[in-house]
Amino acid sequence: MAEEISSKVPEAHPMNGGDGPNSYAKNSTHQRRVVDVAKELLNKAILEKLDIDITLLSNTFHIADLGCSVGPNTFYSVENILEAVQSKYQIQGQNSQIPEFQVFFNDHAQNDFNMLFKSLPQNRQYFAVGVPGSFHGRLFPKASIHIVHSSYAIQWLSRVPEAVVDSSSSAWNKGRIHYSNSTDEVIRAHETQYSEDMECFLHSRAQEIMYGGLMILMIPGRPDGTPHSHSQANMTLQFLGLCLMDMARKGDVSEEKVDSFNIPMYTMSPQELKTAVERNGCFSIEIMSDLPHHQLVDDTITLSQLLASHLRAGMEGIVKQQFGEEIIDELFDLYRNKCEEHASIFKSGKSCNFLVVLRRTAD
Template sequence: MAAEDTSKVSEAYPMNGGDGPNSYAKNSTYQRAVVVVAKELLNKAIVEKLDKDIKLSFNTFHIADLGCSVGPNTFYSVENILEAVQSKYRIQGKNSQIPEFQVFFNDHSRNDFNMLFKSLPQNRGYFAVGVPGSFHGRVFPSASIHIAHSSYAIQWLSRVPEAVVDRDSSAWNKGRIHYSNSTDEVIRAHETQYNKDMECFLHSRAQEIVHGGLMILMIPGRPDGTPHSHSLANITLQFLGLCLKDMARKGVVSEDKVDSFNIPMYTMSPQELKAAIERNGCFSIEIMSDLPHALVSDTISISELLASHLRAGLEGIVKQQFGEEILDELFRLYRKKCEENASIFESETAVNFLVVLRRTAD
């Protein structure tokens, strides 16, 4: 399928909108911490790797944030990028040539754009635009973006692989909501979907980013050679599946609904991403580096942090499958499950890596 067509079949999984107690805006401090620890490396990458003679249109520099959600993290990321670009111009002695900035905030059309724009920083140094659509396909005109950025977004697949919800398939993922602790067939189905999605993602960005422009990705991943079932990001989802199975045994939710529910995420390794980039052939890898451990406020427990952040990210997809009435009980059980297994989270740290790609000439 051509990259331009993927948005027609891509499913939407928006984060919790608004600014309530379960909103993404209030429960994404960990993602913010990842952006904070990446700031210095991001600044260095832009100053050193962005083409010094990059072509501007009408003296305007275009930045795109893919999978922006509702803020405030997207605003912090954009501000970091903008400051780094301005710094590059000053270092080159081009203070008088610093361009104007236009920022495109992209996410699925079901994203809470009202919340996003209501909370835009008042003293921002850029013109803001909302761009609805799946980043698994084209969302911008050709050669129109100078820096594309995405943080904690491309682990989402465009859809659940069809085979894992097909009862007649050897990859049917009965009794589980994620691939990581499942059979080889289920894992392969997700790997195949990931490869298709990355092919479309990279093909689309290659058309949209100008030659010499950059793509900056911050990704929750797993170290090369680490089994999917040992990835800390995946373990958190396994625990949610165990909670749903407990609720099915008690008759709170139906077993059939658990069997047909799968979370469309894939935790990639640097090697997998590198292979996808090399197959695409339109980008050079300037940086691919693990990020330092992201520090979050210690005023709440790890289990409380995990439960609140997971709910902010997954409440919509869970509610769509099981209804709203189970949410409080499900995430109460999830928090308890995390407390019972606290040693796992205390002994391991999540792996995040920064990737900086440069659009090469065709």
């Protein structure tokens, strides 16, 4: 029976499903570009670090993508991994030993798995399986996975820290929806939640990944030493909070609902992740590298339009749950205008996308 990591049910905030104009599938080009710029490093990691001897006892190679959402980015990532593994066998002269591949697509049960599976590539070279559940706990049997991959997912916390929505607490986050421009008490509450969640995440993966197997993570982070309030990723959520407070002042939403609304997301630094991995003790850090910056926009879309469409694809569900559907269009129109108004502030923010490759070591 799967080991229980937490007695509490993690919160679930799936991306927009379907393939409509506001869907995640149509509004995740930034994440796709991160996958593209990481491809060369990912190939190098698998060719140099993967121990293919771990496949000798099985003719099936297991890959898990955690926080897969609805595609298509998860399919690009899986294809890159599969090609790199096949190349590893061919380079070592074991072309005849290339195993069959099984891919586990994981996300919360509320994820639009129907959309995911309807859009599976027709010419795929793997067997596809859906695995519902939170990656903050166990998902797979012990020592059953060869490669775990996750891109733009582990910045989500399992839940909002309880203290930040408690009006009697010194960490009450009144008038804000995110921790980064708040008090030291609010920031510490999120740092503690992040630390606990990463402990659960790494402990669970240590149970599931075979010795010699890899975990490949692509993370939207903040550079080491950067204050939370100066993080570009955090600024996008600060602007959303300002829009909600503007609407509260106009009476369009309840200020009490804004006070009780917080987005469970934490922008980690490379050093914070390194500390968590070292504390866990079950993985070696094989690669930790900043990914090259890529152009966010092109001639067909402005920065404010891209930020608004991408944030809506990721946050519409959690906003609807708190405030109802009727405010969505107005909120994200305001958000786009806020991004235009504060474009120079956003561009001054610090950001880093980084790739981490961990290798499961023997206990």
